[in-house]
Amino acid sequence: MKKLFLLLLCFISFNLFAQRQARLSENSEISLITVAPGNELYSNFGHSALWVEDRENGLSVVFNYGTFDFDTPGFYMKFVRGKLDYMLSAGRISYLVNAAKAENRSVYQQKLNLTVAEKNSMYAFLIENIQPENRFYKYDFFYDNCTTRLRDIFELTLGDDLEWNRKAEGYTFRYFLDIYLAEKPWQDFGIDLVLGQPTDKIATKREEMFLPDMLMYHVDAATNNGKPLVEQEKMLFEAEKKTEEAGFTILPIHLTWLICILGVIFSIRYYKVGFNDRIFNVILFFITGLIGCLIFFLWFLSDHLATVNNWNILWAFPLNVVFAFLLFKKPAKKWHTLYYAVFGIVCFMLLGFFYTLPQQLHAAALPIVLYFTFKSFNLLYRTKKMNV
Template identity: 70%
Template sequence: MMRKLLLIFALSLSATLNTYAENSLSEESEISLITVAPGDELYSGFGHSALWVEDEAKGISVVFNYGTFDFDTPGFYMKFVRGKLNYMLSAGRISYLIRSAKAENRSVIQQKLDLSLSQKNQIYDYLLNNIRPENKFYQYDFFFDNCSTRFRDLLEEVLGSGLSWNKQAEGYTFREFLDIYLEDKPWQDFGIDLVLGQPTDQIADKRNEMFLPDMLMYHYDKATYEGKPIVKDKLAIYEAPEKQESSSFQILPQHLTWLLCLIGIILSVRHHKSKTSDIWYNKLLFIITGLIGCLIFFLWFLSDHVATVDNWNMIWAFPLNIVFAFLLFKKPAKKWHTIYYAVFGIAQFLVLGFFYTLPQALHAAVLPIVLYFAFKSFNLLYRTKKMNV
């Protein structure tokens, strides 16, 4: 989640870790959950989690981080899109983490854990074993297996049934959580909404909402082991200055899509009155939505991403729109052309009628697109039939 930080963490401590592995932690050792606040960039917009093991008596101070990946992986971008990119556990110095956070104006919170020496050593041994070359890679999943959930799972494995997560779940869906973090990034929010399917609209229970570093931190705050709080101290290692809120007007995705809808309707009315062709405008819309549909199809059927299946956006962003972009008003129109317009139009009307009650929450910017396609499909149906007379 923290791209620049991940690159820094990739700097080696492996040789030092081999030395550490020979020694157990002392009574003075501390294990802390480190939470880095969300940043301004999309890659850092959800925050970051790491685990800091420090033991002055043994000369140990190392931050473990499950959010790193290798940019030199063959086929990096295709593996990333298909959900097949392996992330890995790496180790770095706390000074690197703080320096990177300061550069990005992101606060860093430390939660010191109240654990027995045996539990500290179990956690440390677990991480040392996990960072071995044969164990350090795992298949990343943004919601269910990431740099944050790994430290939830680690604590559950070490503390067992004595651990209680006492904080109540917020009751938000995964998509609603993303909307909160992307509130000041409307275009990124729109893009992410387009590619995430129905699974994203499931309500996240208390365990699953810990996919967000902030939520993991809040759950650690309330967690107990055999009735005793596991966090004994919480402090800000670095507190970023408050950001100035911008009051400037921002063009939102729904502004653009309503404008496109209006222009399309105006062009259609002009065509009806003056025979001015709107064919290129509609070709462009059909091509764009068809390309979006191809991306949705790819992520749904050809990737391992859990959250991109069952995507209702394909009703309007249908891959065949690309084909029909080149068949608009082509003489003579085949019967199956008119069938496509009719079926496509009916589907748009159904989406309009149930827009706010669908199993998947569609972005507000989608509404004018669906409205225009509902209108345009039957307009095309009428004009195609008239053209064949």
């Protein structure tokens, strides 16, 4: 609440100043500020902002499209459903740099080569957008975030004089995420589970600028009216390089292969010594069912564009939450047989097309799909041949 109050106070003070100072002087500067990725999930992909500085008029303010109010009613539900309002805020460059220092994240400045008219056009756009009736927007991670908003401002204010000269990387959105999450395998696994087929679309030149680093690279190569868009580059803070000791890390694929192997061993022991593997299967079906419920929610009940058409729902089946407690009871019923047959065939087909689907599935899901295929036909055999 204290942070929100300070943010509001800062906004009110800036708004009063902006009403008095509507134009920038000839010696004013506008810079793109890029903050390097951090260690926390919210900072994994970096951050972008615009710094407007006019020393003649005592103006120095950072415009930031990446802020939101934690005290919003139903904050977490709105966040999950993609209905949370983000907003444009104004603050001091020292706040941004100090926050980056605290998290050991480098801060880069690219001073833009603009005419006075272009600076004032960009500044007027920001002033208009920070008004209470304009400052809120529906955030979308790929298509409408704190970085794409700045890209759009450049294109709107500079028009046809702006040329993005850097070629597109030709990567999918998912591949870009994989690059940033390479050292965070569990976060990568979780994000891959909930992001659907749209994430495997190859990003265009404009679309790949959803990442702060990519916007920085494209701005560096861009021209404005035939001249380089960037006049000067500067590092406001350079993060310390930390050397991490190499050691064994348990990866998601290690865990899922362990689950698969244990499941097969328990099934073999069932035939040899009558080992009861019911609890193991109930837990596995229940957990994957919960994952399926989350996938279903994000697909059908949220506004997120990247979570639709998620093929993971074929193995992380939402109804497994219920079936986990019904499938393994004795005596087996006819619908048990039908379920085992249908689920087994679906998993078998998914196994066969695992690497050729329109959506790239995480490799750690493969052992689970393999086990579900084996277990479905194994249970089908028990019920049909052994009357278990």
